[in-house]
Every structure is written in C-alpha cells, then in structure tokens.
Amino acid sequence: MNAEQILTEIREANLSYLMLAQSLIRTDREQALYRLGISDETALLINTLSPAQMMKIASGNTLLCRFRMDDDLVWGLLTSHGKTAANESVSRLHASILMAGRHQEAA
Template sequence: MQNEQILAEIREINLSYLMLAQSLIRSDRDQALFRLGLSEEAADRLAALSPAQVLKIASSNTLICRMRVDDDLVWTLLTNHGKGTAGNDAASRLHASILMAGRHQEAA
C-alpha cells in the first residue's frame, strides 16, 4: 500500500469515527460513553464540533481513535469463536464486554 493511500484511509477513518461519535452522543449519550470509551468532557467536545471542525480534525495524518482491546485475555475471549459451542461463544463475548466495560469505568 502506498503512503498516500494509507494517509487517505486514515483521514477517511477519522471522519467516519467523528461522525459516528457525534451521532451516538446525540442519540444516546450513556451508550456512546460506554461504547466509545469516552469521558464526559470528551463527549461534550465532540458533540459541540461544527461540521468544519470535524473536517479539519479528520484531515489529520494520525488516527484519532485508538484500539481499546489491548489485553491478551480480552483478545483471547474475542477470537476464541468456533472452538466450542455457540453457548460458549456468547459467554466469551459477554465476558469480554464485561471486562472492557470495567476498564471504561476505571478510566472515567
């Protein structure tokens, strides 16, 4: 992949993320804080951004969102699908969600 293509894709991801974040915050703030892993202050700032500000921020060469799954246990739970029964799959995903929710609470 060429450097310019990578940068264009980063800008596209940034724009999509900002638009999704604003939409979630405006429709269900509590769910947005949980699902996006945002603080109250970050949600306030995102919700207040004008379309011009969103475009300016999105044009950055750096991803503005980050990978929240940085724990081996959570990765194992999320990627262990298909190795057991469907019930185990659902339980593993639920367990991973609970772990990530706890980390969101710790960060907030």
C-alpha cells in the same frame, strides 16, 4: 498500498469515527460513553464540533481513534478553541506528540 493511499484511508477513518461518535452521543449519551470509552467532557466536546472542525481534525495524518481513547488534553489541542493561527500549528504538533507517546505506552 502506497503512502498516499494510507493517508487517505486514515483521513477517512478519522472522519468516520468523529461522525459516528457525534451521532452516538446525540442519540444515546450514556450508551455512547460506554461504547466509545470516552469521558463526559470528551462527549460534550465531540457533540459541539462543527462540520468544518470535524473535517479539519480528520484531515491530519495520525489515526485519532484507539482502544478506549479518553484524553481530554489531546482533544482540546486538536480543536484549538480560542487559538490564533500561529498557535494552532503548535497545538496540532503538541497533540501529535502526545498521541505518539500514548502509542508507545500502549505497546
């Protein structure tokens, strides 16, 4: 598997995860919180994402899901609510750095 294939797989996994999470939240919120290991605030955010926002978030090269991901700061940075285009790039970079740091802490 080459690098481009890996990135494609990550993007597909990201979109699948977001779609699954949103579906679970809309079907049974309490069960979704338990199964996904997310907070109420995170569930509210995921529930309100538009399809375009989900596609945009999923298109990154970092895997979004992890075991019991519950980081409201990262979600806020990725959705860039109320940010200008210039600030959006900085927010996405900041989110990537935070997620990489979480990976190091878990290792």
